[in-house]
Amino acid sequence: MIICSDKLRQMNAAYQANPAMKAAALAMGKQNLDEVIFDNQKAGEGMFIFNHELETLPVTNQKASGRCWLFAALNLFREIANKKLNMEQFELSQNFIAYYDKLEKANYFLDSVMKTLDLYKDDRLVNYIVITGVQDGGQWDMMVALIKKYGLVPKSAFPETYMSSNTRSLNRAVNIKLRRAAAILRRMHREGKSEEELKKVYADTLADVHGILTAAFGRPPERFDFEYRDKDKNFHRIEGLTPRSFWDEYINFPFDDYVSLINSPTDDKPYDRRYTVRFLGNVVEGDPICYLNTDMDTIKKAVMQAIDEGESVWFGSDVGWFMDRNAGALLNDLNDYGPIFGGMEFGCSKEDKLDYRMSAMNHAMTITAYHEVNGKPVRWKIQNSWGDEKGSKGYYMMDDGWFDNYVYQAVVKKSSLPKGLLAALDTDPIVLEPWDPMGTLAD
Numbered sequence: 062m063i064i065c066s067d068k069l070r071q072m073n074a075a076y077q078a079n080p081a082m083k084a085a086a087l088a089m090g091k092q093n094l095d096e097v098i099f100d101n102q103k104a105g106e107g108m109f110i111f112n113h114e115l116e117t118l119p120v121t122n123q124k125a126s127g128r129c130w131l132f133a134a135l136n137l138f139r140e141i142a143n144k145k146l147n148m149e150q151f152e153l154s155q156n157f158i159a160y161y162d163k164l165e166k167a168n169y170f171l172d173s174v175m176k177t178l179d180l181y182k183d184d185r186l187v188n189y190i191v192i193t194g195v196q197d198g199g200q201w202d203m204m205v206a207l208i209k210k211y212g213l214v215p216k217s218a219f220p221e222t223y224m225s226s227n228t229r230s231l232n233r234a235v236n237i238k239l240r241r242a243a244a245i246l247r248r249m250h251r252e253g254k255s256e257e258e259l260k261k262v263y264a265d266t267l268a269d270v271h272g273i274l275t276a277a278f279g280r281p282p283e284r285f286d287f288e289y290r291d292k293d294k295n296f297h298r299i300e301g302l303t304p305r306s307f308w309d310e311y312i313n314f315p316f317d318d319y320v321s322l323i324n325s326p327t328d329d330k331p332y333d334r335r336y337t338v339r340f341l342g343n344v345v346e347g348d349p350i351c352y353l354n355t356d357m358d359t360i361k362k363a364v365m366q367a368i369d370e371g372e373s374v375w376f377g378s379d380v381g382w383f384m385d386r387n388a389g390a391l392l393n394d395l396n397d398y399g400p401i402f403g404g405m406e407f408g409c410s411k412e413d414k415l416d417y418r419m420s421a422m423n424h425a426m427t428i429t430a431y432h433e434v435n436g437k438p439v440r441w442k443i444q445n446s447w448g449d450e451k452g453s454k455g456y457y458m459m460d461d462g463w464f465d466n467y468v469y470q471a472v473v474k475k476s477s478l479p480k481g482l483l484a485a486l487d488t489d490p491i492v493l494e495p496w497d498p499m500g501t502l503a504d
Contacts, residue, residue, distance in 0.1 A: 127504025198502030389452015
């Protein structure tokens with residue numbers, strides 16, 4: 062169809078004859094559209110009462126960085142450590158693990174460039190690698206790869222810096238170095254330079270990135286002493302710890318006993334199958350990212366079982382939909398475009414939102430409680446990492462409808478899965494392209 066003058070006149074006449082459009086124009090005259098379509102009655106349903114609730118530590122704050130996936134994981138792990146430490150407040154060093162994430166991502170980028178040197182520069186895969194570069198986001202399996210390699214330390218052993226909490230300009234500098242190297246490596250390959258010459262550019266670039274990161278984040282400790290007071294005001298000093306020995310002694314989370322479940326109700330991803338994503342990761346030769354796709358009812362039951370057994374749950378969702386940030390509420394249909402625009406249809410299925418890039422996972426948090434009525438969950442308590450000024454001292458709640466529509470991933474014990482689903486863990490994963498919606502990163 063071509064928008065001709067007659068068609069434009071018809072649409073203008075229909076607009077002028079529709080009083081709802083006049084109301085919409087007036088409503089949007091001096092305020093944001095999200096405020097215009099905010100359902101205040103729906104917002105009143107955001108209750109912070111839960112009949113299955115864990116006692117957890119105060120919230121953390123990722124500040125102006127996209128490290129939610131790391132904060133969420135460390136919030137889970139610090140609860141394990143604090144059962145031994147018994148502190149009023151305790152955090153693990155987000156800076157420590159983020160430092161190594163960026164260093165490993167830089168190496169992963171350069172390795173990916175080397176593996177695609179024979180592809181044309183406008184190939185979709187080459188474009189994906191170069192555009193993605195190094196950023197803050199990640200997924201559960203990327204965090205697992207980092208901790209298996211480097212361990213963890215308390216925040217007191219490697220605290221935040223300005224740059225670790227404000228990463229935008231740093232990421233730009235690192236990506237200039239990396240994309241410059243990609244151009245040089247590809248040019249050298251076309252000119253027939255030797256593998257040794259290419260490897261030198263690779264190594265020199267990685268060393269430069271290491272220098273940038275160390276200047277910005279500090280030099281991570283190889284050995285440290287840990288001093289603290291517990292809730293009873295008793296002083297403790299532990300000497301000669303390493304990141305690995307601290308992890309092994311105080312956390313030692315059994316990664317192999319857990320599985321990353323996803324809910325992608327799209328026709329290209331049958332349920333009860335495993336999936337992986339090529340060229341998505343951070344640690345070269347680390348364990349690949351892997352998911353098990355299943356229905357939402359199975360995910361919810363596994364999450365509720367985890368909370369009943371005393372464990373928070375790491376999960377990934379799309380927080381771009383229906384959030385009252387001040388109240389800390391994630392409520393399905395909190396905003397309604399239809400009435401303000403004269404009853405227009407805006408509703409879409411979760412499948413269509415994924416297939417047509419309206420939604421995908423973009424933020425990770427932990428679930429710490431649920432409220433059930435007659436055996437069915439109706440709302441969930443969320444530990445976020447945006448500080449304690451919003452919601453209930455930084456804790457959020459989501460209703461069950463929002464869970465259905467905008468939760469995409471949850472990490473739970475394998476033992477909580479139905480027997481039939483467990484068998485799928487032994488199958489070879491289906492390989493997805495890196496631009497698949499399930500390849501998005503939480504940040």
